[in-house]
Amino acid sequence: MATQLKWVGQSVLAVEKGRSLTEVLPGVPGALRPGVQALTFEVLRHLGAARALAKQLAQRAPAPPALALLHSALAILVGDEGRARYADHTLVDQAVEAAKQSRDTRMQAGFLNACLRRFLRERASLLQAIESDPVARWNHPEWWVDRVKADHPDHWQSVLNASQTPGPMVLRVNRRKQTREAYRMVLSSQGLDALPLGDDGLVLTKPVPVEQLPGFAQGSCSVQDGAAQIAAGLLLGGREWSGRDRVLDACAAPGGKTAHLLEQSSATVLALDLDPRRCQRIHDNLQRLGLSAEVKAADAALPADWWDGQLFDAVLLDAPCTASGIVRRHPDARWLRRSSDIPQLALIQARMLEALWPLLKPGGRMVYATCSIFRAEGADQVQAFLARHNDAVEQPSPGHLLPGDARIHGEFNDNVSGGYDGFFYARLDKALP
Template identity: 60%
Template sequence: MSAVSLPLWRQLQAAARLVHGVRQGRSLTAQLPEVPAGLRPGVQALSFHALRWLGLAEALRGRLTARRPAPRPDALLCTALGLLAADGPDLYAPFTLVDQAVEAAKRDAATRASAPLVNACLRRFLREREALLPSAVQDDPVARWNHPRWWIERLRADHPDTWAEMLAAAQHPAPMVLRVYKQKCPPAQYRQALAAINIEATPVGDSGLVLRRPVHVADLPGFAAGQVSVQSAAAQLAAPLLLRGLDVAAPRILDACAAPGGKTAHLLELSPGARVTALEIDPQRSPRIAENLARLGLQADVRVADAADTAAWWDGGRYDAILLDAPCSASGIVRRHPDVRWLRRPTDIAQLAARQDRLLNALWPLLAPRGRLLYCTCSVFRAEGGERIQAFVAHNSDAAWLPSPGHLWPRLDEGGPGHGDNGGCDDGFFYALLEKRLA
């Protein structure tokens, strides 16, 4: 049975289970493979949408019923409310969505007893929508911005002039962006190949293309032949930044936290003679590096290792360049992963910052004199960006902080967030380029 012919109530059931799972601390990435393949595309779209508007949905639920339902029916109710209350065009006709949400409740033993409550709340929302929405967001920043309160407060402190713009941009799904392998196909020529099959794309950066609408990678011309990869515009900045001004014919490069391998491949594309070591601590994610490199016809020394435990893997040879894409809160990629905002806890940031410091301090001695280390995180929090580098430079006199982009984030403009302004940045990122001074 195709995804199109699947009844909406089945998709709502599955989407509500994913929302319930996120509330229990399970990421969508971990849960989605458990959804039957035929249901997965529709369920992913519904769950992503519901999680983008979960703050508002929970505030509305609090106004529609005096008592919070049990966890499973509450997840279904809030999923439906998020779909009904979101800005923008309706995914489904409101009364159809209500009818199918009630049907979803009736057909699941865990939610059946709450079907009358789901029905009453959703129909009341339709009747009183114009009054309920303003009251829900008036004094509740979580409902207004659809992020946890601690997240909003931290962002406001870190970026006092742009925090609201950043939160607003986070509500828009990120575009699909390609990186064209220029040695195999000029970007302008590849754009023409896309246009020939009615895929509209806009250039971004040196070799990137932003697709007007996402497509399956199997529909991309030359994908299997390695002409193109999927990589965000913000992530495409990494390899050129690291290699800029590096006057070494065959540089020895370390990609310290490499999975899934997009930045590793980009380094090899820009510096064909480079000798690249790609490390990944997660043995389940490491194979993706080799798979991506094989598709592109590139080679690197791929190892499963903790980059900070240098005694376990380093051969003693210094590196001309090190890319440290450090583990972080992923607060900059909530457009692609809306569950992240609900999974993170305030205490995570200090723990991640300590891990980032450990990696910086462990890898710096491995860098050759005049070598470059590019530190980056897909985070918008200063504790994982500028504060880390300021502290590192203050304690390492041989570290020079070179001109770097610093904190980047999507901005809203006429083309939507991530188009045109701020260098076409589609995700939140931090970049700092360090050079090792001579002793």
């Protein structure tokens, strides 16, 4: 366990320095990676409390590598999963061993030992001392807590709590290969229980590695949260689509929603993404699922560079955003983001909406989506767009889906478990002249 903790400390240090776990985790030795990932997620979910406790325990902070290890051990000691998995004294012993394993932290092993043992002795009073600190209480940066309060005054606590719970593993059944019910039976025959969600979704009662999913390599299903699975039906619902219909998926990589559009319709899809490496992932996903689309690496906000001049029947704009809705799956995001990211991203989203609206046929439809809970990237963005375009007609849409409590979302709520990621959806139809 000491070696695992050493890697956890290094991963947390990398996040504290501004690197994302998606970049960092591939550097962890393969055999250790699943355990290190699970523990690092646990640490990041309790980093606010751990930082506040470390300040109580050490008047002068040690060098960053030792501080990251101290934060890691404290976060595991206060987190529910860590407490369930390890006896307190074992964890402290192993954290001290971890410190001894690295040149960067070896000199601080004694200091770490003293801080952690003091925490065990004085746990109740130390936890009381940090109680009124919002960052320690909610384990998100203060600006984030304030923003969620302002944007969702009736639900802010449940939204912040939802970020502390790992999301369920949700599959999207490839309806071109089999019905959802048929695939559910196949899963069940292999001892995997799942409940239906939305049009094509199955929520596994217990997550498994994708290699254990029957037919995964042959394209029977994909892994995609229930909230992300709403896009295709919202864009395509209520009419038939043939190969003559042209659909643009403007920010498509890695191709989750592109594939769902193709599984649900025969429309001709153009999938764009700015990042050529991520475009390769669209190709790979479509190939595995037995689907095809035209894929282009291009800037959606600059149609002059890639558009052939033919109007689209439908446009999906799944815009780049803060990803504030999916923090339960990416617990590093809250510590990496800055509040200034919100207006910057909102400006990019507004530019994309402006650039793509003229490419839509009169009578055509656009779905604007972000995996964000912030209103500036959702409801406010769309209201501003509607004020600028009197040919845009807002259709019934889910609006802001909040993680952890989707029961508040009326007619779009088929999510009895409340298990969606946070998302925003608006469907805008272009009026006929």
